[in-house]
Amino acid sequence: LNADGKNELKDLMGEDIFAFPKPTALLKKIIFGATFFQKDKDAIILDFHAGSGTTAHAVLELNKQDNGNRQFILVEQMDYVESVTMPRVKKVIEKQGGGDFIYCELMQYNQAYMDKIQAAQSSAELVALWRDIAQNSFLNWYVNAETPQEAMDDFNAIDDLEAQKHLLAELLDKNQLYVNLSEMEDADFAVSAEDKALNRAFYSDSS
Numbered sequence: 001l002n003a004d005g006k007n008e009l010k011d012l013m014g015e016d017i018f019a020f021p022k023p024t025a026l027l028k029k030i031i032f033g034a035t036f037f038q039k040d041k042d043a044i045i046l047d048f049h050a051g052s053g054t055t056a057h058a059v060l061e062l063n064k065q066d067n068g069n070r071q072f073i074l075v076e077q078m079d080y081v082e083s084v085t086m087p088r089v090k091k092v093i094e095k096q097g098g099g100d101f102i103y104c105e106l107m108q109y110n111q112a113y114m115d116k117i118q119a120a121q122s123s124a125e126l127v128a129l130w131r132d133i134a135q136n137s138f139l140n141w142y143v144n145a146e147t148p149q150e151a152m153d154d155f156n157a158i159d160d161l162e163a164q165k166h167l168l169a170e171l172l173d174k175n176q177l178y179v180n181l182s183e184m185e186d187a188d189f190a191v192s193a194e195d196k197a198l199n200r201a202f203y204s205d206s207s
Contacts, residue, residue: 009052012091018052018084027058031070041068050074053085057092060099072101104198107191111177113137117168126164130155133168138176 005021035043041063047055059072076085086103093099108115113133120126130152133139158164179189181203184196 005052005054009088012095013088018080021052022054024054024057024061027054028062031055031058031062035070041066041070043070045070045072046075047072048075050076050081050085053088056085056089056101060089060092060096064096064098106178107189107195109176109179109189110137110172110174113172114169114177117165120161120165123161123164126155126161126168127152130168133171138173139171140173143171 002020002023004025005023006016006018008024009018009021010016031043031045035041045055045059050056053074056072056074059070062068063070074085089101093101113129116129117126120129155164155167158167179191181199183189184191184199
């Protein structure tokens with residue numbers, strides 16, 4: 001099965017770009033079977049592990065075959081979404097002459113600090129970053145925001161850059177990596193009117 005999926009994707013994209021893509025035919029059978037008894041050609045198909053985008057490919061082909069109006073929601077946390085998943089979906093749409101999709105990213109909060117920590121090239125950069133983190137990020141419950149110097153003392157006692165990065169990353173609350181929908185109206189997050197409208201439309205909230 002994996003060989004089928006790999007060859008199919010290579011034929012579509014012109015190169016070998018993904019190690020273990022699922023075959024579209026298999027996903028089409030699963031989706032068709034899951035919605036057959038309800039005769040639901042308007043189903044919304046959710047895939048929390050989008051990978052190379054086979055689910056979207058299958059939905060688009062099924063819609064083409066039976067004039068369906070199925071929709072898909074794909075979720076992917078890996079960065080190949082921009083080099084593999086999206087280009088594949090675009091190719092399928094171009095090939096079939098119909099279909100569309102919207103690509104969105106979660107609004108970062110603590111994740112932005114995580115990225116800056118990993119990108120830092122020196123201890124001095126991390127020290128400056130810690131000052132920003134102490135004042136503006138969501139810290140873990142065991143970090144006393146009133147006495148950030150305690151964490152800095154631990155930081156200064158470490159002479160390895162990677163270990164220093166690890167320490168700073170551990171201070172961040174991982175439950176606040178991204179802005180939650182419930183906090184969309186919080187002015188501190190500066191969510192744009194356009195992003196608010198998009199989220200309300202997605203979640204069918206007319207308020």
